[in-house]
Amino acid sequence: DAKTTQPTSMDCAEGRAANLPCNHSTISGNEYVYWYRQIHSQGPQYIIHGLKNNETNEMASLIITEDRKSSTLILPHATLRDTAVYYCIVRANTGGFKTIFGAGTRLFVKA
Amino acid sequence: DTEVTQTPKHLVMGMTNKKSLKCEQHMGHRAMYWYKQKAKKPPELMFVYSYEKLSINESVPSRFSPECPNSSLLNLHLHALQPEDSALYLCASSQRDSGSDTQYFGPGTRLTVL
Numbered sequence: 015d016a017k018t019t020q021p022t023s024m025d026c027a028e029g030r031a032a033n034l035p036c037n038h039s040t041i042s043g044n045e046y047v048y049w050y051r052q053i054h055s056q057g058p059q060y061i062i063h064g065l066k067n068n069e070t071n072e073m074a075s076l077i078i079t080e081d082r083k084s085s086t087l088i089l090p091h092a093t094l095r096d097t098a099v100y101y102c103i104v105r106a107n108t109g110g111f112k113t114i115f116g117a118g119t120r121l122f123v124k125a
Numbered sequence: 126d127t128e129v130t131q132t133p134k135h136l137v138m139g140m141t142n143k144k145s146l147k148c149e150q151h152m153g154h155r156a157m158y159w160y161k162q163k164a165k166k167p168p169e170l171m172f173v174y175s176y177e178k179l180s181i182n183e184s185v186p187s188r189f190s191p192e193c194p195n196s197s198l199l200n201l202h203l204h205a206l207q208p209e210d211s212a213l214y215l216c217a218s219s220q221r222d223s224g225s226d227t228q229y230f231g232p233g234t235r236l237t238v239l
Contacts, residue, residue, distance in 0.1 A: 043236070044225075048227070048228075050230075051208070055233075055235070056232055056233070057129075057131075057215050057217075057230035057232045058217075058230045059230070059232050060127075060169065060227055060230075101167065109171055111175065111180070111181070111219070111221070112170060112181060113170055113228065114170070115167035115168050115169070117167055117168060
């Protein structure tokens, strides 16, 4: 079973920030939080990941709560091309490298 | 460069055919993965190769046979498939040895079994 829960869908106005939440209350100390997105029928695209600290790159910011039980992906200025399914995954970097995708959040960016 | 390539993009095959899907990466990654994705569902892990050895097989039927000829290539051999095997097949790779092990995905092969 997936170790993350996300809203099924969200809407965002173009140009506004999109804030996508993810709960991962059973996360282990050695598990990272990864975010990917998938635009229709394409391969998942890596966005960002983090362990404890907040992270930012050219695509997005990742805010992880202090207890690490939840996180939020922030797209600062959403565009129509950001419409996609966003997956939050927790994954250890040791052992078998198993990856389990949850159902994800379908983000609709509207003009 | 974070590119993973997959061929073919689309494949249509009958239930008695034998075909292969190919995946290639030139990032020096030592782990490679096969996922299966049905319509409107998340990807499901099928196989993981680590240093060219099969490390995870998620109870996949034997009609799917993975092969890792070298560290850059990953094949998925298909034989006697069923119509319910029609799906998007995704390949991914990751470095394996870094502190975080980001997977990079290819564009997928859309498989239709008639």
